[in-house]
Amino acid sequence: MGRFTLQPFRQLLDGGVPVPIGRKALELLSVLAKAEGALVTKDELMAAVWPKAVVEDNALQVHIGTLRKLLGADAELLGTVHGFGYRLAATQAGCSKPETRTEAKPILAAMPRRLVPAGLAVLTATCLATLGLWSFRDRLPWPERVHEPRVAVLPFDTRGQGADVRRFADSLHDEIVSELSDNHIQAVSRDESLALHGTAARPAINKLGADLLLNGTVDGDGKNINVHLYLDDVRERVSIWSDEIQGPAGASPALRAQVATRAADVVFWAKTGRSGKVQLDAATLAAFIAGRESTTMVRNGSFGAALVAYKKVVAAAPDFSWGHSGVAVTDAFTLLNQPESAFPDAALRGQVRTEAQQEARRALALEPHNGEAYLALELALPPLEWKAREALLDQGASMDPNFEPGAMMKGRLLWDVGRGRDALVWFQRAHDLDPLHNGENWSLALSLAEEGHAGESRNLVSQMQVQWPGQMSTRDARFWTSVVTGATGDTLAQIADPTTRPVLMDQQSADAWSAALRAIASHDPAARIAAIKQVKEASDAGSLNRGHALTLLSMLGDLDGAFAQAELYQPISSYSPPFLFLSSTAAMRSDPRFMRLARKFGFVAYWRATGYWPDFCSEPGLPYDCRSEAAKVAASSVILGSIGASP
Secondary structure (H helix, E strand, O other), rough: OOOOEOOOOOOOEOEEEEEOHHHHHHHHHHHHHOOOOOOEEEHHHHHHOOOOOOOOHHHHHHHHHHHHHHHHHHHEEEEEEOOEEEEEOOOOOOOOOOOOOOOOOOOOOOOHHHHHHHHHHHHHHHHHHHHHHHOHHOOOOOOOOOOEEEEEEOOOOEEEEHHHHHHHHHHHHHHHHHHHHHOOOOEEHHHHHOOOOOHHHHHHHOOOOEEEEEEEEEEOOOOEEEEEEEEEEEEEEEEEEEEEEEEHHHHHHHHHHHHHHHHHHHHHHHHOOOOOOOOOOOOHHHHHHHHHHHHHHOOOOOOOHHHHHHHHHHHOOOOHHHHHHHHHHHHHHHHHOOOOOOOOHHHHHHHHHHHHHHHHHHHHHHOOOOOHHHHHHHHHHHOOOOHHHHHHHHHHHHHHHOHHHHHHHHHHHHHHHHOHHHHHHHHHHHHHOOOOOOOHHHHHHHHHHOOOOOEEEEEEEHHHHHOOOOOOOHHHHHHHHHHHOOOOOHHHHHHOOOOOOOOOHHHHHHHHHHHHHHHHHHHHHHHHHHHHHHHHHHHOOOOHHHHHHHHHHHOOOHHHHHHHHHHHOOOOOOOOOOHOHHHHHHHHOOOOOHHHHHHHHHHHHHHHHOOOOOOOOOOOOOOOOOHHHHHHHHHHHHHHHHHHHOO
16 A cells, blocks of 8 residues: 555564554455445444444544544545545555455345345334334343443643644544553544533533543653543542653653553543442542553553552452452462462461452452452462463453453463464464553563464564553563574673563573573584573572473583572563573473473373373474373372371
8 A cells, every 4th residue: 555565463664674553454454445436335334343342433433533643645645535434545455355245135136036025024023023122122031231431531631832742642642542442442533522622611511521631741841752641530629649650752742652552551541440330439440440550561560559459449448349359369469479478377378368268259250250350269279270370361351352351361371281383372362352451462462473483473572662662561572572582682682781671581590591692502512501600690599480491401501400400490470571482492301301391390290180281292303202102290299198108
């Protein structure tokens, strides 16, 4: 398309460089491109891009406007047929002949002639039945309509000199509305928002049915742009959330994307607190948003802060299911991520586990379709009970299929037991449900890289760097994708800079990584021996994570050292890479000792009980048969257990 190349439903390229584009905008462009220059009506576009969602009429116009701005000089390719729809000028197919678009035929015309009378009879009966239902509509057991809060996004006030600040503010408004639409959040139209500008217009907000008001200011000095965001409760006329985001004036597209993502994220949490049977008041909603920010590590990322916030929600709104599940999942994550030494005694750890389970069950009693409660129950189980944990995740996915963290954690469990190909499907599903979850994005990026989709992985990491610059997940995603794809130069550059290396990597572990990667690249035996020594010293000192250590030693060819580190490793963190199943540790899996290690971690029991074997078992050249080797180590475990139990 002009200077652009579209890979339908995947990405848009400008001279081979990926163009940042919203998911819904990309889908719209793809649907129009596949029509090969034919008119696509508004109804057809809405049905294709928002098949199961109720969105505002202006959503389509907002995304079309975004596309025209993005296409720039080639915007004329995207034409409007007023009153009907849109068309994209016929494009060139890159690799294969595009699908031919066929016009729909009238129902009766498509029928064989002998069936036309029957068809007329069916249509007549359908019309009569519909009229009958309409006549008795007030007596039918319609499901209770769930309240969907609407948000009004006001035009941003500007402070500072120059037209650039005003242009940035106007385009930021459009991008936020577009991002809200992408995530199925109802926003009042642009024209309605413009009419609301100014405090005197506040009464008009209630007439539009808006529950929330997103507004702010943009301040620029020519070098930097500061954006102040505020989310107000319309009914109580108080602010429930605010934030400040700053970026260089020369990188305004990246800053707009970052601010829009942040705004949509917060409004999504506010929507959760204002949807359903329980409507949180302003103070409780503010506490709920604060809990979400802490749980997801967006701001004030600590389990302690999250627990305080969620307990405020439970005290103020005891019938709000998501308050109880928030307490439960925070307790469960505390158990999972805190070492035994963090608890003064075993009894306290037991109390936390009991509270997590009780709060999760309370949440389910209030709302049986609360996916977070199932997630909390799964996390509260002993980490190595893989089959039982998977059963709870599957139950949660069945009851709440739109709960993105449940899909993400199912992917991570499959990851941890060696089922990487299956995990990728769940990570992609989680991303489709909620592209605003940064932790899920990093899992998807690494999974794509591991499964051979390096280009898509790089594009996703680039997008994360735009939307969440500097966040822990973004730094981890860039680091691990560069490691598994062999981009040693990029990895070394990240390690050298404390602002880009993984957040939990201190200087000693950074030095060990650098020494190992340089030794591998140089093929120098002396450098390799020195690097092995440095890795082991950093691990023994507690600076280098055992998972990192076994990965590096495997890459350096010291399998004895790698297995020794693996004996001290615990595969329990839901936010660590699956070290034992990375491509970087393939040498360990080719060693028969790996099955004995897998037995220790409960993998063998899981594989044999479920019949789902890890991906590496089907790889060519494996020097042993997984099933027979697993049977041997399982039998030896039983024999050893019997000997230990003998008098």
